Amino acid sequence: MKSLKTPILPSKLQFVKQHAAHELNFKAICIFAATGFFLDDDTYWKDEACLLPGHDHIFDENNFLIESKPWFKWHYTPKSISFEQALDEYINLFTTITKEQVGENPVILPLSGGLDSRSQALVLKNLNNTVQAFSYSFPGGYPEHKISKQIAEVCGFDFDAYKISKGYLWNDIDELAEINKCFSEFTHPRQMSVLKELKQYQGVFSLGHWGDVLFDRGAPDGIVEKDIIPLLLKKMLKPGGLEFAESLWENWNLEGEFKTYFISRIENSLSKIKIDNISARVRAFKTSQWAHRWTTMNLSIFQAAHPISLPYYDNRMIEFICTIPEEYLADRRLQIAHLKQDKAISKITWHEQKPFNLNNYQYNKSPYNLPYRVFHKIKREFNAVIGNPYIQRNFELQFLGADNDKHLKKYIFNDDFFKLIPKSVIEEFYNKFKNENTVYYSHPTSMLLTFALWNKHFHNK
Structure with missing residues (x-):
């Protein structure tokens, strides 16, 4: 056997094999779809794990992960200093x-x-x-x-x-x-x-x-215990992410409800952080x-x-x-x-x-910031009229316009990808992005592109 110690916050992720069936981890993928990142040691596959931070990891003679024990435990031990x-x-x-x-x-x-x-x-x-x-x-x-x-x-x-x-x-x-x-x-x-x-x-x-x-603050001032899960859900779920994950969950015929499963995962991970101060505990969870x-x-x-x-x-x-x-x-x-x-x-x-x-x-509050806000609103509206819209989000550069749309559809609308995500789901969220609320459904659209690339590069390899 051999061991490996990971930093509290690694600068590079390490993926290893573990003893489990080589099957897609659909529940983990649904969380990824909702938030834009995997939780804990999850990956696309049940027999693959991402090494947890701040842990000692034990491997068997075939380099399969068999145990992980924390060497670092988050704590809040404030010193009495000025x-x-x-x-x-x-x-x-x-x-x-x-x-x-x-x-x-x-x-x-x-x-x-x-x-x-x-x-x-x-x-x-x-x-x-x-x-x-x-x-x-x-x-x-x-x-x-x-x-x-x-x-x-x-x-x-x-x-x-x-x-x-x-x-x-x-x-x-x-x-x-x-x-x-x-x-x-x-x-x-x-x-x-x-x-x-x-x-x-x-x-x-x-x-x-x-x-x-x-x-910075880990949580807003005055937050109480019952507010932690709602706060984390608000922070973690991307616009359109919950709806997208629930659609995948249903189409993949997974047991139970996605939101219930997601909350249970957050609660389980949060319970391992033994800190009474809520702000410090939320910061530790985020990190x-x-x-x-x-x-x-x-x-x-x-x-x-x-x-x-x-x-x-x-x-x-x-x-x-x-x-x-x-x-x-x-x-x-x-x-x-x-x-x-x-x-x-x-x-x-x-x-x-x-x-x-x-x-x-x-002084960044009314009335002190009012002249700046008014001036820049007028400037943005004028530029939009002359064909130079204000760009403030990454997806606006990547998905908007006819040429971008052509590239996007090439990746997400193909028969091989339909084997992973049903065509009906892809059409539903693509059409909502195009015709209902572009900003709200930009995250599901980006996740569709991510899954399409994963399917192309890694699914069958």
Whole structure:
């Protein structure tokens, strides 16, 4: 026998065989259809498992998984320290981890208008590494790359801005299927549009994934025990996802009801997290579930270009989070206090609170933000009239328009795919996307495309 220890939050998923029938795991696939990610160790197959994070895994002589035991248990053990002490610990730890992870390599830094990559930029600004920053935005969308460029200029980084082109995925969709193994739906990984350009850089990626969850409330203030499951359902179920999963469940003649099964799975996973504080418990659940099965899966695209480093994924960062009082983590307090130590960086627009910055974002409410909102509403409506609609969602680039529609139908309407998902189900949700509510049914449409690619590349292999 042999064993393998997984990090608290792995940067790469590992799939192994286990002793079970080689059959499709239809119930797990229904959860994937509803949420966009698998739960726990689920995969498409009953005899395949994704190694759980923070576990010691035992294998038999044939490399089949036979047992998994947690070596790490999420906890909430807040230290009796001041906010200033917590801030110092955070900055020192963040700097130490970043420095260790990137070493002396050139750094490739994806920048956004948010706080996570901006925090990385502030740390990297004070190191000796060469930094190549980049960002991307939608044509016709909010020019987030302009915020990123300002951050890069303040920090003295080289910077490239990219536009995510309409229908960018169709030329690379088969490559993406091989990269992410169809464990993530296809309209979110915008970096796939610039993968060729990213491969031209030199160095190691420093990625800011999951900082926004670790350094914020896990649940809204005042939430009580009975509200946890409804909250998680609201967070996890994508628009149209429940309806789509229930349709698959019924057509695959599965026992019971999908929603009942889904809730039981959430309850079972949540019960393993022995934390009384609800905010901390929900954060732990989010991290062990969709950080692990959704966020991590999409890291594979960066890994296809260069090695990656993730300061927020480091075991020490997770342990640190478990010891910090919730009131210090809430509302991004630690990150904001860190960034406000640099006056130039703190004055740059915070995308989530645009047009305000870290010094005045508390004014992002009526009547203070009314002029901005009115002006941009008029601007969007004018651009739509002249044929330049405002783009704010990934699927709008990928599914809208005659050419995109032609590509989409080529993948989801074919006889081989009908063997997995009935043609009637595909027609129902495609027609709802086209004729009823494009936004609401964009997720089921994206999942249909994901399943079609999985069926093409992996089902019969």
